[in-house]
Amino acid sequence: MNAPNEILRVENLRTSFHTREGVVRAVDGVSFTVRPGESLGVVGESGSGKSVACYSLLRLIPEPPGRIESGCALFHGLDLLHCREDELRRIRGDRISMIFQDPMTSLNPYLRIGDQVIEPLLIHGKVRPNEAFDLGVTALREVGIQDAARRMRSYPHEFSGGMRQRVMIALALITKPDLLLADEPTTALDVTVQAQILELIGQMQKERGTAVILVTHDIGVVAAFCDRLLVMYAGRILESGPTSELFYRPKHPYNQALQRSIPALHERGSELRTIPGAPPDVTQPIRGCPFAPRCEFALEKCIASEISLQEVAPEHATACLRVQLGEIELEPALARVAAE
């Protein structure tokens, strides 16, 4: 069962893809919880498994080649990973909604905006068809679409990318879900529109008390938006905790390195810092810390021993063995910049 202060508890989620090149362990033993109304950011570089983890929650992984190997995801006491297909279908789009990366292709070009916005209401039997239209107009108005009643009759191609993403948000939130999964909702948009969309998600979230899982590779986006963060690397969570903690008191060398690689506007002319090396090949089983080959603090034991995510400060957990043992103390990337 879920504890009272959480709506979703994910334990030891493993998802892999069985390809010709071998088994890709996209998500490799991930556990986390989501509290009501909070926004949880999941950051990581491409291929770190953040989107796959998100899709796994609603079992939207194409099978085959994908497979959810193990784990559970308790949502209101129901295990989303093992429940019956029809039980899951009642949750999808009703209690848990999803926003996709590319608004240009996530609306059906053959259906009117209005028909698509009210579809979740109709299929989940929330309201009678004649009430749905009015609710659709209200939903569009709430996401800032001008002249909503007339726009209900438009087709997706008559909308810009930003407006389509607004429609997607309206569509995702029309059933007042408990949880919204946003998979890189701003990646395909202009920078100016990005800020508006995030602001809109934040505002809608506060009004409705919806919890949001925001998947992104843009650390700037999560800093402003999320209450808590998960840092993913090679299918695992390396560090988790409140956003400010992660930025001001990093507990994992990867997190620190990630923040150092953010280009700073005030450092004109200085070289852009990067993390040397490349992410590991996830078709091979990884022993110990996946970041060890690229880590400046790595020792023999980092590769030799099994490492789990452990709390080292209140609410703040890391998967760095040396930090757990108190052997190293990391400086925040921001302070380091100031010192130089």
Add this chain to the structure above:
Amino acid sequence: MNSPNEKPMRVEDQAIVEKRSSLWRDAWHRLARNRLALFGAIVLALLTLASIFGPALFGQSYFAQDLPLGATPPSAQHWLGTDTLGRDLLARLLYGGRISLAVGLCATGVALTIGVLYGTVSGFLGGKVDAVMMRIVDVIFALPFTVFVILLMVLFGRRFVLLFAAIGAVQWLTMARIVRGQVLSLRRMEFIEAAEALGLSKTRIIFRHMIPNALGPIIVYATLTVPSVMLLEAFLSFLGLGVQPPMSSWGVLIKEGAETMEEFPWLLIYPGLALALTLFSLNFLGDGLRDALDPQAAKD
């Protein structure tokens, strides 16, 4: 949707019902504005009406022979001339139209229905189901058509319905392949994933999101199927499975006309014109339909 004991529909409810079929209503409005498509539809309707009611009104018999007369060019008595047995060509053309149009449209309809459903299910379910379903298509494709027809005749005798069965059995294969290809590419579109994430059932995803998006190629191929079906009917009639003399069809008339085209060209020209007119109309109509069903092609 509304149960009978509910109070009469309010205006708003009617608006919703209209909205339900919005795709088709919009398509109809766009189609009505497309002159060429409208022309095609009207010609097709006229041809159909002429074939249904023409023979009764026209009064000439399609089988009454006038051997001493023989083949004559068009005249006041016989508007399109007579064939080698002295039968009135116009009457034969009108009667033949019944067969050709019925076979052309019905067999295409059958092929369309089976092909679209089969292709969609195969592409949508994917994996092993898809592999098995497509291998079945391959196997049927590989059967020599002539042998298949002869086999049907041996087993069931000469029956007119077998014509539909034989044509239907081959024509849906290509349609199924085309639709499957479309569905496969649509399947990985984000709006299909989004529909799944919204909790839509598979049936609803197929009928509401997949098929409308695959309609363009389906319609184009369907309009191309009609003429090939009409010609196939002539071939089957030659084998003895289609229409039997003295009945005729356009395919049969064209075949006979082609044999005597050097002496009596009108026997080929008029049936050929009738077939060509039908095909042009169908193509215009099909093009128009495809554009009408695509909201993005609409000029605002």
